[in-house]
Amino acid sequence: MTVQRNKSAELEGIELRQTETRPNGPTGRPLRSFDEPAPLKGHGPARIIALCNQKGGVGKTTTTISVGAALADYGRRVLAIDFDPQGALSAGLGVQTHDVPNIYDLLLGSIKDPHEAIQSTSTPGLDVIPANIDLSAAEVHLVNEVAREQILASVLRKVKDEYDVILIDCQPSLGLLTVNALTASHGVLIPLECEFFALRGVALLIETIEKVKDRLNPAIGLDGILATMYDSRTLHSREVLERVVETFGEKVFETVIGRTVKFPDASVAAAPITSFAPEHPAAEAYRQLARELISRGAVA
Template sequence: MAFVYKDGVKVGATGRPLRDFAVPPTLSSHGPARIIAMCNQKGGVGKTTTTISLAASLAEYGRKVLAVDFDPQGALSAGLGVPTHDVPTVYDLLRGIEKDASKVIQHTSVPGLDVMPANIDLSAAEVHLINEVAREQILAGILRQVRNDYDVIFIDCQPSLGLLTVNALTAAHGVLIPLECEFFALRGVALLIETIDKVRDRLNPAIELDGIVATMFDPRTLHSREVIDRVVETFGDKVLDTVIGRTVKFPDASVAGQPITQFAPEHAAAHAYRQLARELIERGAVA
């Protein structure tokens, strides 16, 4: 993570003094899970990468984690090396073709991390769900079946604010927003916050913003630093201290079907995601 010294104090990219988050104690029992939606309607902001790497980091710390691929592109499933064709997927659960959520879940190469996969079939889900009763709450009902088996459930949302994303927000207790350190990514956050507020008012009073994670940070550019300054100025403590830097290791890990923590465990990016996991535990967003 990039840092500078200000008045003799080591300061991180967010302008705050750098903190070292303690390794969390092991859990004596598991569940029920806190459900977190990974959401940003802009694509290419590191959302799926963050879901994969954060989930794997939490699993390293002994948490039982379920990652729900809720994007028709199926990038999360591919990034964790699980099959998505000729197997039941989250689409089958939404349609009621498969009733048992546990039959859709697959184990990954990371101990403690499971996946509910998706493929291109999910792109038809909104058309099928539009006439369903309580259509915004279908995913919530599915996740209730398996919630007691996990400590945290991440929902990797598609880059839009359509019915699938509203389903994710209705099912979630919290929202984590990965935000690329780029001006056009910043512009869309206000619209996303507005959507979260509407879901809170109409569908899910308990939902809260767990935090904003700055991704693809390049300390060499003034633009990256200015974007972080603007985000911290606007959202204050909702901006997490941990900042994820830009690196070519992420696409390499995706091709290998592994999280960065497994593909390059000693890389700075792997350490950053472990720190992000510790920070979320310390903030109480994760048990």
């Protein structure tokens, strides 16, 4: 009996030492690896995810493009919706935005079939519905419409069975367009710049999501918060990320996106980072985010 107890204690000690020496990632949690997902046997219906933050410049569009391309590379059928009048998503994917059917036409009902507005991209499996400056007038036109918060949801119902995930790149506001996106979505992914002023607005966004859940879309939930533009060299970045993890716990993705000039370079090239610089750590970070989303069940 004494020998058995000693062996048990020794094994427990080994396991404890292994846990203690396991390196921690930027979020302060032990680093995890996410396995490459198995191929899908079929496609659809899509899970709809809104990428939302009322603060601009936090990486919503970059994340939509990059994680969309990474998911497509893993065999998922992805539809990206440009829901920002600036049209950055469309430009970043190199698709035409003027003199073509777009999301504004679908919202106003001037075209009825979303397939007329869907454009393919250079990444196989990744399609996009573009937007341009016309979308800025949508809120004025929709304000008197019946069930105005649910118009995007009715548009996406016509194509959701053809895709595995639909990503909505929201504009930096909490207006009617963003409420439409939240009403249409199953989940919300919040890109959050590792900067103090970006952190301040998250509470208001969470409150808006809760109101939409209570009044318009009971099925919506927070898929997670993605730390972006992280710079491990600065104390400020580390402190902001630490506070986010303290506040939101497991809702913070383990994947963290670092700051790099490769993102604007990829935007100029109108290509996702995963194809523009496939070996760069930023490309691997978005591939890891895609694997983490699948691991969490946010994407099939």
